[in-house]
Amino acid sequence: MENSKDNMRINWFPGHMAKAQRMMREHVKLVDVVIELVDARIPLSSANPVIADIIENKPRVVALNKADLAETAWTERWIETFRSQGLQAVAIDSMTGKGTKALISKVEQGASAAIAKLVAKGVRPRAVRAMILGIPNVGKSSLINRLLGSATVRTADKPGVTRGKQWIKVSNNLELLDTPGVLWPKIEDPSVALRLAITGAINDEVYDLEQVMAKFLTMLREDYSERLSERYKLTLPLPEDSEELLRLIGSKRGCLRSGGVVDCDKARKIILNEFRGGKLGQFTLDRQLPDRE
Incomplete structure (x- = not known):
């Protein structure tokens, strides 16, 4: 990796x-x-x-x-x-x-x-x-x-x-x-790698969850802010900083350690699992069609 x-x-x-x-x-x-x-x-x-x-x-x-x-x-x-x-x-x-x-x-x-x-x-x-x-x-x-x-x-x-x-x-x-599921030897496009990680095609143990979720939350805020607001009871407009947004969601979902500190890793996993399970609604992340010849 x-x-x-x-x-x-x-x-x-x-x-x-x-x-x-x-x-x-x-x-x-x-x-x-x-x-x-x-x-x-x-x-x-x-x-x-x-x-x-x-x-x-x-x-x-x-x-x-x-x-x-x-x-x-x-x-x-x-x-x-x-x-x-x-x-x-x-x-x-x-x-x-x-x-x-x-x-x-x-x-x-x-x-x-x-x-x-x-x-x-x-x-x-x-x-x-x-x-x-x-x-x-x-x-x-x-x-x-x-x-x-x-x-x-x-x-x-x-x-x-x-x-x-x-x-x-x-x-x-x-x-x-x-036949077994097969990826290709080298994923050149970082945006493709991100989408494969988000949807679970790549083993969760081989990528940086913090990095992936920071990018994913940015995507969600830009394109699906109302979905996030509805699911996690957030007030619009949402914070532009992905880490701030993560902490806000974590707080709403009760991902708190002693002293009221948000457990960001737990919050990341909750958001990712809810996306994969359809609890955030329907999503199409590939939104650019190839040019027709």
């Missing part, structure tokens, strides 16, 4: 991720279509740039997961952007199952050409084979569990828990190849 107060860079690429990346390259030839799972709150920042190189010419369906935590209007704009790039895209919520039927339909459509080629060669029709790719903690295992209807695949809140290769039969018409 590289860290500086002015230019935050977070690089987290454990050995199992490098191994998983090699495995993906080896097994992508076994599938008909690739499902790329991204976080609907950060559709661009959570898209691994290595994936396009790994899958080469395979059809790809982009699934914007955790859509319930993202702003609906922005999710729709991102879906249109992906479609303008020639990609199938759909918003889903793997926890409730919303959008999963549409996802399966688009996966089957994406694989139709490959299946037709097999039939033309005299091969008996078989189930569509799809590979799920995505960064850590974006909800791959939760999606598979939802498709299966039971908690068959091991999940955890910490990024990077899924290991190895797993073929999962969803139905007679669809088989999924699950």
Whole structure:
């Protein structure tokens, strides 16, 4: 990890991720279509740039997961952007199952050409084979569990828990190849690193929480001050200094040590967990669409 107060860079690429990346390259030839799972709150920042190189010419369906935590209007704009790039895209919520039927339909459509080629060669029709790719903690295992209807695949809140290769039969018409979550070796853009840290794609133990939350509180104050005011019973306008704002929130939430001193670390964790859990409302942090060619 590289860290500086002015230019935050977070690089987290454990050995199992490098191994998983090699495995993906080896097994992508076994599938008909690739499902790329991204976080609907950060559709661009959570898209691994290595994936396009790994899958080469395979059809790809982009699934914007955790859509319930993202702003609906922005999710729709991102879906249109992906479609303008020639990609199938759909918003889903793997926890409730919303959008999963549409996802399966688009996966089957994406694989139709490959299946037709097999039939033309005299091969008996078989189930569509799809590979799920995505960064850590974006909800791959939760999606598979939802498709299966039971908690068959091991999940955890910490990024990077899924290991190895797993073929999962969803139905007679669809088989999924699950893969571990993989980041890219070096995250060059500090703003991308910040968004990945905020949403939980990067292990909380490898970055400076104080630095991340100072930047995040600045973002929230600038774009969502009314949300903060409502949630934490604060008077507008909010303090411009992020540390002052943090202490104010900590005081309101009772994060006090002996002598009435605010426990800032506890306050940081409360705000971050409430954001991730949707208690602060719906957020889309990627708010700059790429230029259309």
